[in-house]
Amino acid sequence: MLSIRELSKTYANGVRALDNVTLDIPRGMFGLLGPNGAGKSSLMRTLATLQEADSGTVSFEDGKGGSIDVLRDKDAVRRQLGYLPQDFGVYPKVSALDLLEHFAVLKGLVDRKQRREVVDGLLQQVNLWDARKRHLGGFSGGMRQRFGIAQALLGNPRLVIVDEPTAGLDPEERNRFLNLLAEIGENVAVILSTHIVEDVTDLCPNMAIMNKGKVLLTGKPADAIGALDGRVWRKVVAKDALPQYEKNFTLLSTRLVGGEPVIHIHSDFPPGDGFERVAPDLEDVYFQRLRQHAKAA
Numbered sequence: 378m379l380s381i382r383e384l385s386k387t388y389a390n391g392v393r394a395l396d397n398v399t400l401d402i403p404r405g406m407f408g409l410l411g412p413n414g415a416g417k418s419s420l421m422r423t424l425a426t427l428q429e430a431d432s433g434t435v436s437f438e439d440g441k442g443g444s445i446d447v448l449r450d451k452d453a454v455r456r457q458l459g460y461l462p463q464d465f466g467v468y469p470k471v472s473a474l475d476l477l478e479h480f481a482v483l484k485g486l487v488d489r490k491q492r493r494e495v496v497d498g499l500l501q502q503v504n505l506w507d508a509r510k511r512h513l514g515g516f517s518g519g520m521r522q523r524f525g526i527a528q529a530l531l532g533n534p535r536l537v538i539v540d541e542p543t544a545g546l547d548p549e550e551r552n553r554f555l556n557l558l559a560e561i562g563e564n565v566a567v568i569l570s571t572h573i574v575e576d577v578t579d580l581c582p583n584m585a586i587m588n589k590g591k592v593l594l595t596g597k598p599a600d601a602i603g604a605l606d607g608r609v610w611r612k613v614v615a616k617d618a619l620p621q622y623e624k625n626f627t628l629l630s631t632r633l634v635g636g637e638p639v640i641h642i643h644s645d646f647p648p649g650d651g652f653e654r655v656a657p658d659l660e661d662v663y664f665q666r667l668r669q670h671a672k673a674a
């Protein structure tokens with residue numbers, strides 16, 4: 378649906394935030410994973426027509442058999458786009474209903490009756506109907522994000538971009554929010570940027586891992602996990618031995634379980650030394666790619 382080719386961007390301070398990014402993003406949920414500074418927001422802002430790229434192309438199927446040049450034909454993209462930025466500010470003293478109505482007017486829904494139907498429908502869809510008359514300042518983080526999705530869905534977008542929406546949400550709110558996104562993803566392309574690996578494992582049929590402006594991997598989470606099968610090893614180690622393991626092995630992650638470090642390493646061969654093989658998960662894939670990238674750099 379969306380095809381990104383060799384997209385690059387270097388900021389005035391010399392940071393290369395996008396380095397030849399090439400990605401195909403189909404309908405459904407697409408997870409964009411990467412650590413802080415990977416370039417996720419830069420990519421999303423570029424796709425949302427809010428900033429310019431230096432080079433590359435992006436085209437988006439227009440739903441009528443043609444395609445839109447995203448970098449040039451910004452108005453056409455904006456008509457098909459819903460965007461929830463990382464820092465979505467709301468007017469705290471306005472009710473959810475009033476603010477959504479206001480956004481709907483800005484989106485061009487001028488017919489009052491029609492606008493009301495759309496706004497009411499969206500408030501129900503995001504489960505804020507009962508809270509619609511409350512001021513947004515009193516909303517929890519999760520409610521605010523669901524309101525953010527409601528405004529992003531105004532105008533029936535075919536491309537929805539959400540930038541790190543689950544940061545700071547408690548597990549229940551996070552689940553509720555992700556389920557909502559998954560429902561939306563049944564009909565349109567939803568790009569979800571996050572540094573929470575489980576968000577992608579649980580929800581996204583397709584994904585990419587980015588670091589320092591580069592795409593390190595793209596594909597289906599299950600395929601990426603399958604490719605690591607038999608190469609991830611686990612061991613409980615003593616805290617003071619950790620630096621030694623870091624030196625001798627490709628350490629993927631360290632987790633304290635009951636106060637003791639449990640490490641995962643990547644090795645194509647049985648490393649011996651009391652390591653046991655474990656079934657890899659997407660977090661192992663994520664760290665393996667980041668370590669490989671760091672080594673290559």
Ligand SMILES: Nc1ncnc2c1ncn2[C@@H]1O[C@H](COP(=O)(O)OP(=O)(O)OP(=O)(O)O)[C@@H](O)[C@H]1O
Nearest residue numbers: 388390392394411412413414415416417418419420
């Ligand atoms: N306007 C800007 N001017 C200069 N450098 C920028 C600008 N915006 C982002 N950067 C830098 O570009 C790099 C990529 O940033 P970006 O915000 O796209 O990453 P990110 O993956 O979204 O990270 P985060 O999770 O921290 O938002 C970082 O090194 C960042 O400091």
